[in-house]
Amino acid sequence: EKEHTGDFHIEEAVEWPGLDLRLGQVSGLALDPENNLVLFHRGDHVWDENSFDSKFVYQQRGLGPIEQNTILVLNPSNAKLLHSMGKSLFYLPHGLSIDKNGNYWVTDVALHQVFKLGADDKEPLLILGVALQPGSDKNHFCQPTDVAVDPITGSIYVSDGYCNSRIIQFSPNGLYVNQWGEETSLGRARPGQFHIPHSLALIPDYSQLCVADRENGRIQCFRLETGEFVREIKHKSFGRELFAVSYVPGGLLFAVNGMPYPGEAEPVQGFVMNFSTGEIIDTFIPLRKSFEMPHDVVASEDKTVFVGDVHARAVWKFASTEKMEHRSV
Numbered sequence: 001e002k003e004h005t006g007d008f009h010i011e012e013a014v015e016w017p018g019l020d021l022r023l024g025q026v027s028g029l030a031l032d033p034e035n036n037l038v039l040f041h042r043g044d045h046v047w048d049e050n051s052f053d054s055k056f057v058y059q060q061r062g063l064g065p066i067e068q069n070t071i072l073v074l075n076p077s078n079a080k081l082l083h084s085m086g087k088s089l090f091y092l093p094h095g096l097s098i099d100k101n102g103n104y105w106v107t108d109v110a111l112h113q114v115f116k117l118g119a120d121d122k123e124p125l126l127i128l129g130v131a132l133q134p135g136s137d138k139n140h141f142c143q144p145t146d147v148a149v150d151p152i153t154g155s156i157y158v159s160d161g162y163c164n165s166r167i168i169q170f171s172p173n174g175l176y177v178n179q180w181g182e183e184t185s186l187g188r189a190r191p192g193q194f195h196i197p198h199s200l201a202l203i204p205d206y207s208q209l210c211v212a213d214r215e216n217g218r219i220q221c222f223r224l225e226t227g228e229f230v231r232e233i234k235h236k237s238f239g240r241e242l243f244a245v246s247y248v249p250g251g252l253l254f255a256v257n258g259m260p261y262p263g264e265a266e267p268v269q270g271f272v273m274n275f276s277t278g279e280i281i282d283t284f285i286p287l288r289k290s291f292e293m294p295h296d297v298v299a300s301e302d303k304t305v306f307v308g309d310v311h312a313r314a315v316w317k318f319a320s321t322e323k324m325e326h327r328s329v
């Protein structure tokens with residue numbers, strides 16, 4: 001009988017033409033049920049130092065919403081545009097995820113809102129949060145960063161956000177159910193404390209929700225039903241910031257970290273981890289150009305990985321070059 005000992009490597013798919021799509025800041029990536037790549041970008045708007053006041057109120061309303069289509073559906077092989085939507089709706093796109101029915105779930109950090117959109121371009125199916133009003137109660141977010149929808153229960157989880165430190169759970173029709181998380185106290189970051197919960201990965205096989213705890217440079221995982229802390233995944237090679245996390249059925253967890261601060265050793269890169277052990281089994285960087293601020297990562301079952309970069313305004317594709325040594329036993 002043959003035994004496979006896969007030596008897992010991924011490297012950039014250099015035939016992918018997604019590096020110069022002339023997009024705005026690419027903030028969110030997801031794969032739809034047909035495995036098309038969907039991206040969320042900011043068109044001609046940018047998030048910079050002048051975008052918010054000290055109370056996190058968006059300062060550039062005068063610009064109006066982004067007139068370009070902010071949600072693009074691309075062919076995952078050749079980056080050809082298949083469909084686009086989402087114009088005149090958003091000010092500062094951030095997170096994007098797609099549920100098992102193909103609905104798009106997005107966050108806008110300027111509006112402080114979460115939207116559920118059908119794949120057509122009709123009215124949003126659900127909006128959570130109050131437009132342009134930051135807050136931290138049951139119906140106000142503060143720069144919410146991502147959404148994850150449980151494929152089994154339909155429960156909605158929101159990572160809230162740059163100016164809050166919590167995960168909020170809503171029922172499938174948007175009623176507040178539960179929340180957990182608190183600000184990171186000075187000194188050590190304890191379990192359940194966040195410093196920008198920045199990206200979510202829902203792990204149905206283990207009924208866990210994993211969070212990229214960005215400025216604590218770590219991933220924290222919690223029980224879906226209760227929000228109870230399960231474990232932290234942290235590696236020295238993550239450096240100071242861990243921006244995004246994504247799970248692919250079969251047990252692999254993907255992540256991207258932040259640029260090193262001056263004088264720090266850990267380079268900006270992508271990570272492939274074994275979910276159950278938390279161990280890093282591969283790292284990856286582009287061959288063409290280089291990561292600047294990799295902001296989201298998404299992987300498909302065949303281990304194709306896409307990374308969107310909010311500064312480089314680029315989308316890289318990586319593919320596994322698994323070398324299978326065949327040993328007869």
Ligand SMILES: O=C(N[C@@H](O)C(=O)O)c1ccccc1
Pocket residue numbers: 025027047048049094295310
């Ligand atoms: O983190 C920032 N941005 C990115 O996450 C992003 O989503 O663009 C940011 C921080 C301070 C000022 C301006 C931008």
